[in-house]
Amino acid sequence: MRRLLERVGLGRPELRAWAMYDWANSAWVLTITTAVFPIYFEKVAASGFEQGVALQRYGWISAGSLLLIGLAAPVLGALADFAGIRKRMLGIFLAIGATATACLYFVQQGDWLMAALLFGAANIGAQGAFVFYDSLLGHVADPDEIDRVSTAGYAAGYLGSAILLTLQLAWIFYPGSFGLPSGEGLSPADATLPQRLAFLSVAVWWIAFSIPLFRRVPEPPRRIEPDERPGLNPVRIALVRLAETFRDLRSYRHAFLMLVAFLIYNDGIGTIIRMGTIYAAELDIGTPAIVGSVLLAQVVGIPFAFLFGGLAGRIGPKRAILLGLAIYVLVTIYAFFLDTAWEFFALSLVVATVQGGTQALSRSLFTSLIPRHRTGEFFGFYGVLDKVGVASGPFVFATMAALSGSSRVGIVSILVFFVLGSIVLTRVDVDAGRMAAREAEEDLIPLE
DSSP: OHHHHHHHTOOSHHHHHHHHHHHHHHHHIIIIIIISHHHHIIIIITTTSOTTHHHHHHHHHHHHHHHHHHHHHHHHHHHHHHHTOHHHHHHHHHHHHHHHHHHGGGOOTTOHHHHHHHHHHHHHHHHHHHHHHHHTHHHHSOTTTHHHHHHHHHHHHHHHHHHHHHHHHHHHHOGGGGTOOOSSSOOHHHHTHHHHHHHHHHHHHHHHTTHHHHHHSOOOOOEEOTTOOTTSOHHHHHHHHHHHHHHHTTTTHHHHHHHHHHHHHHHHHHHHHHHHHHHHHHTTOOHHHHHHHHHHHHHHHHHHHHHHHHHHHHHOHHHHHHHHHHHHHHHHHHHHTOOSHHHHHHHHHHHHHHHHHHHHHHHHHHHHTSOGGGHHHHHHHHHHHHHHHHHHHHHHHHHHHHHHTOHHHHHHTTHHHHHHHHHHHTTOOHHHHHHHHHHTTTTOEEOO
16 A cells, blocks of 8 residues: 555655645535536526526626635735745635635525625635645655646545535435435425535535644745845735746746746636536536536546656656647547537546646646745746636637637637647746756755
8 A cells, every 4th residue: 555655646644644635625626616506506596587697696706706816826925935824824715715615504595695705705715725735735745756746636636526526416316315304395495405515514524634734744944035034024025025026937937938838728728627517508418417427527537647647757747738738629629519418428538537637737847847935926826827717718718609609619719728838838948947946945044
């Protein structure tokens, strides 16, 4: 067992503890943003609205909350770097997200405003916590481990979220088997109890499986620049560092190119994730097939996330990402001709083979190109671009579909993100970028 853990990148307790946070938080992503809550919001919380109104309001609160945390992330990341409080900041955002998620239990029929505000707060908590979680990767893993550890985290996330969603779907579709109210004539509160318990279970799961990270992963040592002093105002220093980082991006040319490439191709990945089920529904593919394909994709993604970690060790993370993007190109072309549920299943399986690997290796490659004492602020910028991609990709999809009158044209338009992103990524010199990052660490003053 120990040898297996070492092969997949989880040979030490702190590495396993770090990866467990992906297990914890990915359940939130799957249940709240993909499988259960969006349907609950439209059918229950926003019931009575005209068709399309609930979707618009859900989209506004989602975009607004992502914008808020996206703007705040670089400043908070710089503050966490200087003050040495990455884990504390992660804990604060975890508490915000988990509390808001647990409170979704109280959302009843027609409570759309409460549901929207709580979802927005949970979204801020989840996305904010990810900034600080990702920034710990370069401190917990050695340079030769970083790709395997990152992909192992994604694999753990797939497995954990799939297990919890399976349990949730069991008590949602068969409530009587779990001692929950079932049958005809239920009150609105009883009828929605299984879904509301699903929201509560996410909060409990998220908190419980985050504990290993706080116990086992050490806070990275605090280091300051030669022109800084410990007694200075940390907020002021954070803002100064942020401005310097923005100016210094030219000094980290290949990290900057990686950011640009990520911004472009992640737009395509994010659109496939967020618009795929809507696209399938428009093609009259049934709900059971759609939900089943989402769950199956989670399971299939587990071994392929590990596979991409091993592949990166053989051909390098950049080439492995480019391979994943090439497969995404084929996916978008295939989606244009999609007609049946079986074809959608096949498409979902192909996406599952590359989704976790490309995102995990993007995280680890970027980590290797930045100075370790500034991971918080750099991942703040990384997080901003991630949030921008959430909005711009679906916007292009919707615009092209509206102009052409066909969602098939909308889905194939996503092809441009993968092609352009791949072109920019080929310009990244990984060795030169890593050398620049390590040189920036040489003149630091250790404080702890």
